[in-house]
Amino acid sequence: xxxxxxxxxxxxxxxxxxxxxxxxxxxxxxxxxxxxxxxxxxxxxxxxxxxxxxxxxxxxxxxxxxxxxxxxxxxxxxxxxxxxxxxxxxxxxxxxxxxxxxxxxxxxxxxxxxxxxxxxxxxxxxxxxxxxxxxxxxxxxxxxxxxxxxxxxxxxxxxxxxxxxxxxxxxxxxxxxxxxxxxxxxxxxxxxxxxxxxxxxxxxxxxxxxxxxxxxxxxxxxxxxxxxxxxxxxxxxxxxxxxxxxxxxxxxxxxxxxxxxxxxxxxxxxxxxxxxxxxxxxxxxxxxxxxxxxxxxxxxxxxxxxxxxxxxxxxxxxxxxxxxxxxxxxxxxxxxxxxxxxxxxxxxxxxxxxxxxxxxxxxxxxxxxxxxxxxxxxxxxxxxxxxxxxxxxxxxxxxxxxxxxxxxxxxxxxxxxxxxxxxxxxx
Amino acid sequence: xxxxxxxxxxxxxxxxxxxxxxxxxxxxxxxxxxxxxxxxxxxxxxxxxxxxxxxxxxxxxxxxxxxxxxxxxxxxxxxxxxxxxxxxxxxxxxxxxxxxxxxxxxxxxxxxxxxxxxxxxxxxxxxxxxxxxxxxxxxxxxxxxxxxxxxxxxxxxxxxxxxxxxxxxxxxxxxxxxxxxxxxxxxxxxxxxxxxxxxxxxxxxxxxxxxxxxxxxxxxxxxxxxxxxxxxxxxxxxxxxxxxxxxxxxxxxxxxxxxxxxxxxxxxxxxxxxxxxxxxxxxxxxxxxxxxxxxxxxxxxxxxxxxxxxxxxxxxxxxxxxxxxxxxxxxxxxxxxxxxxxxxxxxxxxxxxxxxxxxxxxxxxxxxxxxxxxxxxxxxxxxxxxxxxxxxxxxxxxxxxxxxxxxxxxxxxxxxxxxxxxxxxxx
Numbered sequence: 001x002x003x004x005x006x007x008x009x010x011x012x013x014x015x016x017x018x019x020x021x022x023x024x025x026x027x028x029x030x031x032x033x034x035x036x037x038x039x040x041x042x043x044x045x046x047x048x049x050x051x052x053x054x055x056x057x058x059x060x061x062x063x064x065x066x067x068x069x070x071x072x073x074x075x076x077x078x079x080x081x082x083x084x085x086x087x088x089x090x091x092x093x094x095x096x097x098x099x100x101x102x103x104x105x106x107x108x109x110x111x112x113x114x115x116x117x118x119x120x121x122x123x124x125x126x127x128x129x130x131x132x133x134x135x136x137x138x139x140x141x142x143x144x145x146x147x148x149x150x151x152x153x154x155x156x157x158x159x160x161x162x163x164x165x166x167x168x169x170x171x172x173x174x175x176x177x178x179x180x181x182x183x184x185x186x187x188x189x190x191x192x193x194x195x196x197x198x199x200x201x202x203x204x205x206x207x208x209x210x211x212x213x214x215x216x217x218x219x220x221x222x223x224x225x226x227x228x229x230x231x232x233x234x235x236x237x238x239x240x241x242x243x244x245x246x247x248x249x250x251x252x253x254x255x256x257x258x259x260x261x262x263x264x265x266x267x268x269x270x271x272x273x274x275x276x277x278x279x280x281x282x283x284x285x286x287x288x289x290x291x292x293x294x295x296x297x298x299x300x301x302x303x304x305x306x307x308x309x310x311x312x313x314x315x316x317x318x319x320x321x322x323x324x325x326x327x328x329x330x331x332x333x334x335x336x337x338x339x340x341x342x343x344x345x346x347x348x349x350x351x352x353x354x355x356x357x358x359x360x361x362x363x364x365x366x367x368x369x370x371x372x373x374x375x376x377x378x379x380x381x382x383x384x385x386x387x388x389x390x391x392x393x394x395x396x397x398x399x400x401x402x403x404x405x406x407x408x409x410x411x412x413x414x415x416x417x418x419x420x421x422x423x424x425x426x427x
Numbered sequence: 428x429x430x431x432x433x434x435x436x437x438x439x440x441x442x443x444x445x446x447x448x449x450x451x452x453x454x455x456x457x458x459x460x461x462x463x464x465x466x467x468x469x470x471x472x473x474x475x476x477x478x479x480x481x482x483x484x485x486x487x488x489x490x491x492x493x494x495x496x497x498x499x500x501x502x503x504x505x506x507x508x509x510x511x512x513x514x515x516x517x518x519x520x521x522x523x524x525x526x527x528x529x530x531x532x533x534x535x536x537x538x539x540x541x542x543x544x545x546x547x548x549x550x551x552x553x554x555x556x557x558x559x560x561x562x563x564x565x566x567x568x569x570x571x572x573x574x575x576x577x578x579x580x581x582x583x584x585x586x587x588x589x590x591x592x593x594x595x596x597x598x599x600x601x602x603x604x605x606x607x608x609x610x611x612x613x614x615x616x617x618x619x620x621x622x623x624x625x626x627x628x629x630x631x632x633x634x635x636x637x638x639x640x641x642x643x644x645x646x647x648x649x650x651x652x653x654x655x656x657x658x659x660x661x662x663x664x665x666x667x668x669x670x671x672x673x674x675x676x677x678x679x680x681x682x683x684x685x686x687x688x689x690x691x692x693x694x695x696x697x698x699x700x701x702x703x704x705x706x707x708x709x710x711x712x713x714x715x716x717x718x719x720x721x722x723x724x725x726x727x728x729x730x731x732x733x734x735x736x737x738x739x740x741x742x743x744x745x746x747x748x749x750x751x752x753x754x755x756x757x758x759x760x761x762x763x764x765x766x767x768x769x770x771x772x773x774x775x776x777x778x779x780x781x782x783x784x785x786x787x788x789x790x791x792x793x794x795x796x797x798x799x800x801x802x803x804x805x806x807x808x809x810x811x812x813x814x815x816x817x818x819x820x821x822x823x824x825x826x827x828x829x830x831x832x833x834x835x836x837x838x839x840x841x842x843x844x845x846x847x848x849x850x851x852x853x854x
């Protein structure tokens with residue numbers, strides 16, 4: 001049997017090698033279909049065509065904003081999703097096996113300052129084994145790995161027992177409305193793999209996160225008599241330091257070995273600051289926006305509550321805030337944390353196949369960011385693992401790229417894992 | 428002679444009282460002529476009509492941008508001044524006396540958030556002895572005091588020996604291009620009074636100021652791995668503290684008794700901060716804008732140099748700045764400091780007349796902000812005093828107002844001072 005499996009693995013590798021050109025071509029097509037928020041349709045059409053050609057049952061729908069808005073896990077800046085379809089393709093199993101969701105998002109973050117890109121961000125330029133472009137690493141490369149994994153099993157005439165549900169969703173970058181809509185449409189499975197850019201690390205746990213905004217008040221005055229005012233900019237520094245203390249406190253509690261190499265497991269990032277409106281005036285309002293990391297061991301509500309209580313205590317250290325309390329808002333995107341047991345069978349299978357394909361042990365860690373895995377695991381009752389070929393450091397950055405070899409290595413590992421997880425129907 | 432002067436003062440007071448209604452009406456007309464930057468013509472037309480009716484020699488011209496741009500003291504965001512005239516009216520003296528410039532600006536800062544105003548900011552609403560409106564205190568009320576002072580002397584048939592040059596200028600709020608244009612046109616005198624809103628304090632010295640912008644660099648990273656980046660927001664706090672130290676250093680040097688009641692004689696105000704562009708990213712650039720106060724005892728260049736040298740030393744305390752140096756720009760508006768001797772005869776005359784009209788000693792201080800007095804004194808060779816009826820605290824604020832009585836008291840004090848300074852030709 002072991003020999004047989006080894007032969008099989010060789011066949012998979014061979015097919016993937018033989019189909020490298022068409023895999024790269026598909027990825028390039030997807031990258032060229034610029035799929036920033038609200039513009040996902042062209043990219044989804046490529047997916048629909050591909051899934052149809054593969055003979056899968058294809059389901060295409062625009063998420064229903066009315067249904068989503070009623071859901072407590074909905075967090076989006078969008079009020080409608082018309083023209084931004086989700087696409088699901090199902091490879092029906094013969095029954096008796098475990099099902100799996102293979103989930104990838106097609107939405108990409110904006111390219112930012114074009115001058116910082118060497119090539120057109122939507123060219124899909126290939127150079128020295130890398131493909132460049134916005135979204136290539138986060139996460140169209142991973143999506144192609146998923147499609148290749150299914151295709152190779154089909155090409156080798158493998159019949160699986162469990163269903164394979166391939167989900168091509170929108171809105172991951174903005175809080176997961178696409179995956180939430182898939183869950184609400186009834187898609188669930190015994191487990192899920194999400195090939196976000198992990199540098200091929202295996203993430204059984206994912207940090208959640210949510211955004212907050214603080215309004216820090218001051219009292220205006222002319223700059224020439226600044227001592228008559230109270231600077232909201234100076235008070236903001238106080239607030240930033242206070243938040244830093246909370247970050248320390250929260251991270252000291254984390255003992256999970258999956259975080260052992262991570263300097264700050266659940267950081268609180270202050271990402272934006274803006275305040276004052278005139279160089280010669282004392283600033284009377286500063287707005288701070290940031291991202292609070294949420295541990296897989298806590299709920300979003302617990303994390304919120306801790307932040308709220310901590311910020312209230314700022315008036316104990318500076319009485320200014322008694323009279324002019326900080327205003328805290330939770331706004332915009334949020335990602336639920338996710339977690340499955342590290343001894344979960346899917347982790348074991350992925351690890352074994354990683355070893356078998358790459359001849360080395362995988363790195364198993366907790367992810368420093370949220371993914372749709374939080375929703376799948378906690379809301380969709382589908383335990384999820386994040387594992388993908390993209391370059392973590394390049395996600396959201398200029399000159400985003402992926403190493404093409406890794407797309408195929410990931411496809412090989414996932415194909416083997418599907419065999420383990422879903423079971424083979426011997427014909 | 429003392430008795431005669433006392434009688435004369437009574438006549439001045441009587442005339443001002445009798446003409447209260449027309450004085451208030453003129454002020455209201457000026458306030459209603461919204462004269463924000465670029466929209467000064469309507470307001471200047473009222474001045475032209477008034478000066479013409481008074482029989483003064485009237486000079487009206489649009490400042491010449493080509494000439495101004497060649498001048499090292501020019502600092503403006505405007506590149507042309509067409510349709511924004513300066514107006515000067517000269518009351519010719521019989522000769523043998525000292526001349527005086529009475530300078531007031533007609534430009535007003537924008538009204539800001541209208542919701543914070545109880546009345547329409549350009550209504551000139553009168554309520555309980557106060558007139559409300561943008562510019563009423565800064566400084567149309569003072570301008571009316573000047574006009575009334577000339578009018579009352581004309582009405583009483585006083586002939587002065589020295590010339591009285593009334594200047595109604597544009598652009599004071601944006602760095603003094605109007606007064607600079609008057610100087611370049613040849614207007615100068617033996618002294619000047621500028622009735623900016625001083626709460627009727629006498630300011631023989633005026634703080635200068637200039638604007639700066641700092642670019643503080645960081646290194647971007649995803650907020651979930653913020654430890655891989657360097658936050659420009661955290662570095663900015665460091666910069667703000669470093670500037671605070673410079674402010675301390677500079678203010679410790681100031682021993683002038685005119686500053687004895689002023690907590691920070693020459694403040695450095697940090698007025699604006701803006702940086703980062705995404706809550707989930709580590710900010711890689713923060714821009715800080717502020718206003719550096721300049722002492723009457725130093726030049727603008729000396730102050731700039733001190734700031735530049737001090738900011739360079741920040742890398743001694745944080746090596747980050749060696750690799751990513753702070754970028755410092757001087758931009759936008761600036762106001763030269765101004766100073767005349769506190770025992771100058773015009774100070775003495777104003778003080779004496781203040782005492783005589785209000786039966787109490789005047790407050791003589793250094794101003795916490797720059798005015799066109801810096802240009803007049805340093806560039807126009809016309810030693811200047813700032814003294815006016817407006818409410819310092821209300822300048823640039825919502826619900827700006829002036830106490831109407833003070834407009835007339837100031838007119839009375841200035842009329843008496845003109846007699847002292849210019850000398851009376853006995854017919």
